[in-house]
Amino acid sequence: MNILEKKKVPEFMAALAADYDLYGPIVHPDSKDVLFDRAADPGDIALQAPIPYNPAKIPFFPQRESILGYTYDRSTGDVRIAPADLVRPKALVGIRSCDLTGLLCLDRFFLGQEFVDDVFRDHRRKTFIVANTCVRPFPQCFCVCTDSGPSAREGFDINLTEAGDVYLVEAGSEKGEALVRKLELPAADEAQTALKDKIVDGSIALFDEVSRENKAWISRATNRLTTGFIRNEVWEYIGKQCFECGACAFTCPSCSCFNIEDLNGPDGTTDRCRTWDSCSFEGYTKMAGDHNPRRPVEDRRNKRFFCKLSYSQSRKYLRPGCVGCGRCVRVCPGDIGLPTVVTAIRREITE
Amino acid sequence: MNAKTETAIVTVPEIAVVDEIKDEIDEVKTFYFRFVDEAAGRNFRIRSGQFIMCTVFGAGEFAVSLPFSPENDRLHLSVRSVGKVTRALHDLKPGDKIGIRGPFGNGFPFEEIKGKNIIYVAGGIGLIPLRSSIVHVLQHRDEFGRILLLYGARTSKDLMYTYMIDKWLKTDGFETHIAIDNPEPGWTKHVGFVNTLVERAGIPVKDTVAFVCGPPVMFNAVIRDLLKRGLKDAHIISTLERHMKCGIGKCQHCAIGRTLVCTDGPVYTYKQIKTLGEQI
Numbered sequence: 008m009n010i011l012e013k014k015k016v017p018e019f020m021a022a023l024a025a026d027y028d029l030y031g032p033i034v035h036p037d038s039k040d041v042l043f044d045r046a047a048d049p050g051d052i053a054l055q056a057p058i059p060y061n062p063a064k065i066p067f068f069p070q071r072e073s074i075l076g077y078t079y080d081r082s083t084g085d086v087r088i089a090p091a092d093l094v095r096p097k098a099l100v101g102i103r104s105c106d107l108t109g110l111l112c113l114d115r116f117f118l119g120q121e122f123v124d125d126v127f128r129d130h131r132r133k134t135f136i137v138a139n140t141c142v143r144p145f146p147q148c149f150c151v152c153t154d155s156g157p158s159a160r161e162g163f164d165i166n167l168t169e170a171g172d173v174y175l176v177e178a179g180s181e182k183g184e185a186l187v188r189k190l191e192l193p194a195a196d197e198a199q200t201a202l203k204d205k206i207v208d209g210s211i212a213l214f215d216e217v218s219r220e221n222k223a224w225i226s227r228a229t230n231r232l233t234t235g236f237i238r239n240e241v242w243e244y245i246g247k248q249c250f251e252c253g254a255c256a257f258t259c260p261s262c263s264c265f266n267i268e269d270l271n272g273p274d275g276t277t278d279r280c281r282t283w284d285s286c287s288f289e290g291y292t293k294m295a296g297d298h299n300p301r302r303p304v305e306d307r308r309n310k311r312f313f314c315k316l317s318y319s320q321s322r323k324y325l326r327p328g329c330v331g332c333g334r335c336v337r338v339c340p341g342d343i344g345l346p347t348v349v350t351a352i353r354r355e356i357t358e
Numbered sequence: 359m360n361a362k363t364e365t366a367i368v369t370v371p372e373i374a375v376v377d378e379i380k381d382e383i384d385e386v387k388t389f390y391f392r393f394v395d396e397a398a399g400r401n402f403r404i405r406s407g408q409f410i411m412c413t414v415f416g417a418g419e420f421a422v423s424l425p426f427s428p429e430n431d432r433l434h435l436s437v438r439s440v441g442k443v444t445r446a447l448h449d450l451k452p453g454d455k456i457g458i459r460g461p462f463g464n465g466f467p468f469e470e471i472k473g474k475n476i477i478y479v480a481g482g483i484g485l486i487p488l489r490s491s492i493v494h495v496l497q498h499r500d501e502f503g504r505i506l507l508l509y510g511a512r513t514s515k516d517l518m519y520t521y522m523i524d525k526w527l528k529t530d531g532f533e534t535h536i537a538i539d540n541p542e543p544g545w546t547k548h549v550g551f552v553n554t555l556v557e558r559a560g561i562p563v564k565d566t567v568a569f570v571c572g573p574p575v576m577f578n579a580v581i582r583d584l585l586k587r588g589l590k591d592a593h594i595i596s597t598l599e600r601h602m603k604c605g606i607g608k609c610q611h612c613a614i615g616r617t618l619v620c621t622d623g624p625v626y627t628y629k630q631i632k633t634l635g636e637q638i
Contacts (some may be wrong), residue, residue, distance in 0.1 A: 075370065079415035079455065086373050086415065086455050121621050122606035125369050264610045267603040269418040277416055284609070291611060294601045295420070295441030298574070300614075300637040310613070318616050 008200045009176040009192035011167065016174070020049035020100065022190055027098035027135050030066050032056045043102075054101045055169065057145050058332060062260040063106035064113060066097050067130040068283075070257070074126045074267070075279035091126065098135040101167075105148070105332040107138050108155035109260020111162045112324040116263055120322070126281075135182060138163035142206055144214045147333030149221045149346060155330040157210040158203075170202050177203075221336055223346035224353065225316060225327055231352055232317040239305070241351055245312070246305025248341035249287060255344065256285035256311070258334035261324065264291075286310050312348050368606055371413045371457025372398045374433075376450055382436060383516055386483060387448055388425075390434040391456060402458075404428050405465030406490040407597060407625045410435075411605045413457030417446035421602035423624065424461065425486045427493035436486045436518070462605045463624045466491050466569070466595065468498075474593075475503035475562045479580050481552050481572025482511045485518045487597045487624075488571050496529050504562055510537040510552025510576070514545055535559045553579040556587060563588040570596045570628075574638050581628055594628035598638065 011019055023029060031052035033044050043059035045066075046052050077088045102110075117127040141150070141157035150156025159166055164183035168175040176192055178184040231237065256262040266284040271277050284291060287308065292301040301307055319328030329345050336344030378390040393399035409423045412435065420443045425436050439448040450456070476495060478488050495502055507526070511517045517536065526532050535555045537548040548555060552572065561568075568589055570580050577596065584594055600612035600619040612619035615634035617626075631638065 077415065077457075081415075081454060084375075084453065084455055086457075088370055088373070088457070090370055117608060120607055122368055122608070124606070124608050263608070265603070265608070266611075267419065267609065269413075269416065271416055279419075281609075284611070286610065286613075292601055294599065295444065300574075300600070306636075314610075314613075318613075321616055 008195040008203070009178075009187050010195050010199060011174040011176050011190075011192055013172055013174065015190075016054070017050060019190060020052065022186065023098045023100065023135065023137070024049045027096045029098050029100055030063075031100040031102070032059045043106075046100075052100050054139055054167070055142075058103060058105075058148070058334075060258070060334070060337075062258055062332070062334065063099055063102045063110060064260055064263075066099065067110070067127060067134070068113065068117075068263065068265075071280055071282045072126070073278045074281050076276060077279070078276050080275075092129075094129045094133055096133040096135075097130075098137065100137040101139040102136065103139055103141050103150075103332075104156035104159040105141075105150045105153075105330045106260050107136065107159045107162050108150075108153075108326075108330040109332070110136075112261040112319075112326070112328065112330070113263055114162075115325065116323050135186075136163045136165070138166040138179075140166065140168035140203075140207065140210070142169050142210055144210060144217045145333070146218055147221055147336045148214070148218050148331060149223050149333060150331035151211055151214050152223045152225060153327055153329050153331035157214075158207045168203055168206055170199065170206060173199075175199060175203050218333075221333055221344075221346045223329070223331070223349040225329065225345075225349050227356065228349040228352040229316045229320065229327065231356055232313060233320070235356075237352060238355060241355055242305040242309045245343050245348055245351065246303065246308045248343045249304055249308050250340050251287050251289065251304065251307075252340065253283075253285035253287055254338040254340075255335040256287065257283055258338050260330055260332055260334075261315075261319075261328050286314070308343070312345070315345065316349070367398075367459045369459070371411070371419075371459045372402070374456050374458050376454050376456060377452055379450070379452055382518055383483075385440070386436060386438045386518065388434050388436045389447065389450070389456075390432055391458075392433060393458070394455070399433075402433075402461070404461040406468070406494045407466035407487065408461040408463045409487075409605075409620075409624055410458050410460030410462065411602070412437075412447070413459070414443050414446040414450070415455065415457065418443040419457075419459075419603075420444055420447075421605060421620075423487035423490075423597060423599075425489040427490050427497065429494070429497055431493060436483070436489075438483055459605060462620055464622065466494075466625055468494070471567045472501050473503065473565070475566040476505050477561050477566060477568040478505075478507045478509075479552060479556070479568060479570045479572070479584075480507070480509045481576035481580075482516055483518055484570075484572030484576070485509060488569055489519060489522070491569060492526065496526060496532065499529060499531070503565065505532050506559060506561060507532070507534045508537075508552060508555040508559055508561075509534065510539070510550075510555065510572075512539050514538050514542055533559075551579060552576055553583045556580065556583040561587060567593045567595060570594060577638055585628075590629075591632060592627050592629040596626060596628065596631065596638075597624040598626055598631070599624070 315328035607621035
């Protein structure tokens with residue numbers, strides 16, 4: 008473990024900015040909203056800002072991304088296909104453990120199944136990750152329920168933990184160690200090293216107090232979903248609450264559904280774009296000829312929560328598909344964020 | 359039923375030329391094609407029951423099951439014009455180019471069903487994905503018992519591949535029973551839904567596997583009648599259709615229950631389908 012003095016943070020950011028585009032939590036100057044975004048200036052990244060509104064998947068899995076380009080001249084028969092190659096090296100700075108866990112879920116899903124997603128792989132190959140231990144939970148957080156926080160255990164190049172005037176620095180990869188050496192960060196003494204566990208324990212203890220409404224003890228719910236039978240009325244209730252806005256999926260760090268469309272430009276080129284999609288949209292499973300095997304709204308809701316709590320275990324992530332960031336709680340106009348649904352399922356068990 | 363597809367073209371389509379277009383029935387045309395790059399053509403090896411993603415340049419991509427057999431069969435697609443992209447495909451002329459990704463999916467389990475009788479039950483254009491299997495099985499005639507095709511469509515004009523069925527009938531031990539939904543002048547064969555053929559044809563039950571493909575209503579009726587006749591649910595095989603975008607298990611549009619039609623299917627047994635918990 009090493010030490011980064013707070014006054015040296017700009018130097019740390021500048022060293023990263025030399026090699027990477029920087030992304031991190033940025034406080035909007037007027038509204039004070041925190042958004043995860045590309046930093047025009049390394050100094051814009053606010054390490055201790057509250058959790059951003061949007062998830063950290065954006066640099067790797069943008070809301071809209073060209074995955075292929077082509078031109079076709081029908082008169083001459085000339086076809087030119089070019090795989091998209093727009094990937095720039097990027098550093099994610101100050102992502103919390105929940106968001107990092109979401110990213111590791113996406114890694115497992117996009118890179119670890121039968122087929123590899125080339126586009127996502129290219130993004131991930133050129134990435135540097137600076138994780139940031141959550142020293143205090145926010146009201147919507149429940150990462151302690153989903154085994155994804157408050158401090159990252161894997162998947163980072165550097166992990167920072169705020170401790171008074173300094174950050175405790177842990178390197179998690181060779182790239183991370185190289186940066187520590189380059190900046191000549193001093194080693195932490197024994198007392199400082201021991202501080203890390205205390206800080207994490209303190210953060211967990213605070214959780215009990217701060218996030219009273221959002222505890223989501225999901226292992227029982229997962230068990231019930233996977234092995235048992237949930238009454239239809241539960242899904243109907245959840246379905247009726249849903250506005251089909253898709254906000255839960257779009258703010259979720261581990262949601263990965265997408266649509267693909269060929270968009271023709273005025274210059275005769277076509278972009279094959281992928282865009283985020285959500286299984287809560289009615290058109291999601293609609294087939295040509297208007298047959299829709301998954302029409303009722305409760306059926307679609309059912310799929311989303313099965314995906315998060317049950318199907319994710321079997322193949323996708325080998326852990327719950329929920330990382331406890333609480334964004335779905337914050338954005339859902341129908342109050343069916345994941346904790347509410349877990350509570351509904353658990354209530355059914357006890358009845 | 360989940361074998362790796364080693365020859366699949368995963369992200370970037372391979373370019374092919376449409377060299378002949380044949381009108382089949384109303385709204386359905388067959389497109390014969392060849393790959394521009396001969397090496398790509400040689401590497402394009404399919405298993406019967408798989409599907410591809412076909413790009414119509416400037417319009418988009420659609421998933422389509424492969425009707426040709428893995429051996430000695432000309433590459434082609436039979437496609438109904440039913441949405442934006444398939445309409446654009448229907449506007450193509452010979453010489454136009456398309457893009458092909460794949461093949462994807464698991465394919466029919468021929469190794470597991472050697473020596474058995476096979477019944478094909480198809481409704482309308484449901485014969486398209488089964489054609490691949492029929493041609494394959496007829497090419498390996500000695501490996502199977504009785505082979506029956508029960509085929510139905512709305513009207514006589516909606517029957518696909520009738521010219522091929524006539525040819526298949528010349529193969530030893532290939533039987534066909536054909537039906538249309540309503541009487542028509544000059545129609546001498548059976549009238550009634552295709553499931554009524556199950557009873558009428560006196561199908562074998564012991565050591566028999568049924569391949570079923572057609573619209574959902576037909577599918578459910580046929581399954582019910584096959585089970586009533588005593589077929590085991592593990593011996594009823596179907597190829598499912600879903601809205602697909604990526605073909606490689608990422609976009610999730612084709613998720614049914616815990617499975618994805620693009621990588622776990624499209625071929626499922628009825629035993630599996632029963633556990634998926636969704637409409638077909």
